[in-house]
Amino acid sequence: MAYPILPLLILSLSLSWIPAKSDAAAAATSFIRAKCRTTTYPSLCVESLSTFAATIQRSPNQLAQTALSVSLDRAQSTRAFVAKLSKFRGLQGREYAALRDCLEQMADSVDRLSNSVQEIKNLGRSRGPELFWHISNAQTWVSAALTDDSTCADGFAGRTLNGRVKSSIKTRMTNVAQVTSNALALINQMAGGNY
Incomplete structure (x- = not known):
């Protein structure tokens, strides 16, 4: 059976108008996936960062930031x-005391993560030993933020504190600790010279 040429030509032309994922976006997403493989939580890493592919492109600095x-x-x-x-x-x-302690720890964690963001932003202007000094500062602050997160979660450990407060804090703290751990792994890649 012979197919009419005109309908096939129209179909072919109409399919060419369907927007395809750009090569740059595909390359950025592939870059994010590759870098996230070395993190502790690779699926979460890709999930939380792939929406920023256009900003990240293929920049390790922008990825860490x-x-x-x-x-x-x-x-x-x-x-x-x-x-x-x-x-x-x-x-x-005891719940109230654990929440107050956790609030203090989270305030410290936020401060340390803010400092880390600034350090990574300063990398663009740095070279040589100064570059690694900024990376080292960021590593130290992110590690301290992870300790703060862990200390907050530890305040709700044990059987005395059960219920919705403990459960909701644990869920949120786990997520914060996981994305922070991933950020530290990406900074550590930079420290290893994996630009």
């Missing part, structure tokens, strides 16, 4: 959540 910004955003959101919970009147004494 974006990962830190994601961590900072989630830490700020968690701090606000903990602050809101700590004002709830029906809390037991």
